[in-house]
Amino acid sequence: MDNAGTKNETIIQVKHLDKVFGEEVKNQVLFDLNFEIKRGEFLSLIGPSGSGKSTLMNILGALERSTAGEVIVNGKNINNLNDKDLAEFRNQYLGFIFQFHYLFPEFTALENVLIPYYIKDFSRKPEIINKANKLLSLVELEGFENRKINKLSGGQQQRVAIARSFINDPQIILADEPTGALDTKTSRAIMTLMRKYNEETGATFIIVTHDREIASGTQRIVELVDGKIHKDFLPSEIGEATAWEELERHACVDCDTMKQQKQVKKDENFGKNKNDCKTCP
Amino acid sequence: MRFELMVAIRFLKESKTQTVLIMAGIIIGVSVQVFLSALIGGLQTDIVNSTVGDAPHITLSASENRPFSFLSEQKDTQVFSSVTQSRSRRNIVSYNEIINTLKNDQRLSAVSASVNQQAFVTSGGVQSTVAVRGIILEDGDRIFRIDQRLLQESGSLTGNNIYIGVGLSENNGLEVNSILEMQNSQGISSFFRVAGIFDFENQQANDTIVFMNLTSAQSFFDMFGMISQVDMQVPEVFDAQMISESLSVQFSDYEVISWQETNQQLLAALQSQSGSSFIIQFFVILAITLGIASVLAINVVQKSKQIGILKAMGATGSMASRIFILQGVILGFIGSLIGVVSGYFLLQGFIAGTSSVTGDPLFPIEISASILLISIMVATTASTIAAAIPARKAALLDPIEVIRNG
Structure with missing residues (x-):
């Protein structure tokens, strides 16, 4: 895999990042954020609802523009790119995994994996088909290549989405609640899969999650509260017990708002997982 | 793809x-x-x-308001014409030249010289008007397709032979080989033999049109060496207007009219x-x-x-x-x-x-x-x-x- 650059080199640099929504009624959600992410990091971004973590994710994913500040990815200031260049940038450098997988029901599993490649090159070379097949077996979906998406289980669908995010050998993979709609066992399997890929290819992972268990399985945890970085720690450095304590408090803050939001979204799976919501002590 | x-x-x-x-x-x-x-x-x-399939698409006739003597440069016909000026003002003299020019025009599919005059038929004490068309059958056929419309026939259109419509034949009890007396506008009578009965699927045409040999018509109507008009057809009916306009320029002394001009309503x-x-x-x-x-x-x-x-x-x-x-x-x-x-x-x-x-x-x-x-x-x-x-x-x-x- 051609993840250029060496480990521990800065891949994302955020400087004085502000994000304000609205023209007349201004609503600032991100306040002067400054941080760096190193190549090959396996990072989770946590925070209560409305903390701005999704907005930050969308800005890092070049889907949304910041109001002020700089976002430098791979030495390139993405604020300076036009829409077409941004599209190309996303296609070439980024892999996306979403909570509701967002696969195409019109296509088979294999075709879904190939879509990000097809967007830039529709040559349908045997090499790329082979690669897609390999990615599907990597996510343990051998034999499901030609199934339509709605003939797959939730976990299988998310695996297809993961395989899809890998097809263009992205340097950064952005996962927004990748296990949000899955049960604990499947969630763990998905996390293992991502971690393995991270270790093998050196791709950088940024995972937005509200799940403490997921967060605890990452290398670095960044917590956003009210649009500011509240905590930024490496569980390996502060010790597992302290890390859990930190996460416990986070889960508590998040609970009620999370529940409200989930109900609005009509997410039927919410609440089935014991980690979805935990009442405060 | x-x-x-x-x-x-x-x-x-x-x-x-x-x-x-x-x-x-x-x-x-x-x-x-x-x-x-x-x-x-x-x-x-x-x-x-x-409407125009079996009818002239373009007709060329002498301009109405032009004194006859200007129409021809031939001295002998001028002398003739000055005698009959009032009657033959609308006739075309020296038509052979015009017919030859038109017959060589590639844009035209049929060209026929014709004498058009009114005559009177008396039958059972009732006088009726008929429209006589003197034609050369060979040329006229290409426009009127008379041969396809003849119900009965007993001879070609030569000498005193005439073709009449079914209406005229029924109204006057005429059959093939019947003899018909016709009077020209001067009151001079002549006898003609019905050599054919046609059906144009048009009542007016069937009741009034009489076809006659061109030479016989010229003699009957006292129009020696003259015709009333030249009838023409073109391959594409809607081209008639354009061709007619160009012929108007070519024959500026004459009146050239297309079927479109006479069928504005249609x-x-x-x-x-x-x-x-x-x-x-x-x-x-x-x-x-x-x-x-x-x-x-x-x-x-x-x-x-x-x-x-x-x-x-x-x-x-x-x-x-x-x-x-x-x-x-x-x-x-x-x-x-x-x-x-x-x-x-x-x-x-x-x-x-x-x-x-x-x-x-x-x-x-x-x-x-x-x-x-x-x-x-x-x-x-x-x-x-x-x-x-x-x-x-x-x-x-x-x-x-x-x-x-x-």
């Missing part, structure tokens, strides 16, 4: 009901359009044919018929266009999630819009192709259903390949244009809206 085309086809396949419904709309619209234009085209050809009727047919076709196409536009607009909303994700993964706005443009092209092209074929079979059914016992259709129906091709092109273009609005919507769709709102 491009990726956009693959996505467009999958989108159409996935929303089968919508695709089938809009396709049915296009098929019905296009087949109605093909049916209508062929029907109206055929009807118009039929009307034009029955032309106006044909034009308004074409106009109304065009309006119907326009609204059919408009309905198709609006149908496609609305179906694709719904499609953009239905597929906004997919479009948003495609964009998040790097698809550009123009790529997203091409997916919808292509859907319009596919719908329009396939729909109009099937529509044209079903329109063709509809016409065949109509022809079979309205045919007389002999198997001849009620009137000729024109199905030209160019009309079918134009129908396909128009419908495909209209669908492409219809797709432009939803395509623009797709191009402007912000992926973040989809991702933010789930």
Whole structure:
């Protein structure tokens, strides 16, 4: 895999990042954020609802523009790119995994994996088909290549989405609640899969999650509260017990708002997982 | 095949009901359009044919208000003409030269010199007027197709032989070989032999027209060396006006009139018929266009999630819009192709259903390949244009809206 650059080199640099929504009624959600992410990091971004973590994710994913500040990815200031260049940038450098997988029901599993490649090159070379097949077996979906998406289980669908995010050998993979709609066992399997890929290819992972268990399985945890970085720690450095304590408090803050939001979204799976919501002590 | 085309086809396949419904709309619209234009085209050809098919398309006659003596430069005829000026003012002298020039004109398919005069027939004490046409049968046949219309015949149009219509024959109890006395406007009588009875399928023509040999007519009407007019036909009836205008310049001393000038009312009727047919076709196409536009607009909303994700993964706005443009092209092209074929079979059914016992259709129906091709092109273009609005919507769709709102 051609993840250029060496480990521990800065891949994302955020400087004085502000994000304000609205023209007349201004609503600032991100306040002067400054941080760096190193190549090959396996990072989770946590925070209560409305903390701005999704907005930050969308800005890092070049889907949304910041109001002020700089976002430098791979030495390139993405604020300076036009829409077409941004599209190309996303296609070439980024892999996306979403909570509701967002696969195409019109296509088979294999075709879904190939879509990000097809967007830039529709040559349908045997090499790329082979690669897609390999990615599907990597996510343990051998034999499901030609199934339509709605003939797959939730976990299988998310695996297809993961395989899809890998097809263009992205340097950064952005996962927004990748296990949000899955049960604990499947969630763990998905996390293992991502971690393995991270270790093998050196791709950088940024995972937005509200799940403490997921967060605890990452290398670095960044917590956003009210649009500011509240905590930024490496569980390996502060010790597992302290890390859990930190996460416990986070889960508590998040609970009620999370529940409200989930109900609005009509997410039927919410609440089935014991980690979805935990009442405060 | 491009990726956009693959996505467009999958989108159409996935929303089968919508695709089938809009396709049915296009098929019905296009087949109605093909049916209508062929029907109206055929009807118009039929009307034009029955009006001018067996009649002169262009006539050349002497200008009415010109003193006769100016018409010819030949001294001897001038002397003659000065004697008969009042009567022969509208006649053409030295016509051989004109006839030869016109017969060599490649744009004309038939040229016939004719003497047109009124004569009187007395039968059972009642006098009636007939319109005598003195012609050279060989030339006149090419315009009036008399030989095809003769019901009875007992000799050619030579000497004192005349051909009369069925109406005249019935009204006066005349049969083939009967002798008919006719009087010219000077009151001079002559006897003629009925050598043929024709049917022009037109009451007035059948009641009044009498065909006579040109030389006999010239002698009967005291028009030696003169004719009344030159009748002409052109291969394409609607070219008559243009050719007539050019002949007017060429023969500036004469009056050249096309059938269009003498049939203004018919032309106006044909034009308004074409106009109304065009309006119907326009609204059919408009309905198709609006149908496609609305179906694709719904499609953009239905597929906004997919479009948003495609964009998040790097698809550009123009790529997203091409997916919808292509859907319009596919719908329009396939729909109009099937529509044209079903329109063709509809016409065949109509022809079979309205045919007389002999198997001849009620009137000729024109199905030209160019009309079918134009129908396909128009419908495909209209669908492409219809797709432009939803395509623009797709191009402007912000992926973040989809991702933010789930």
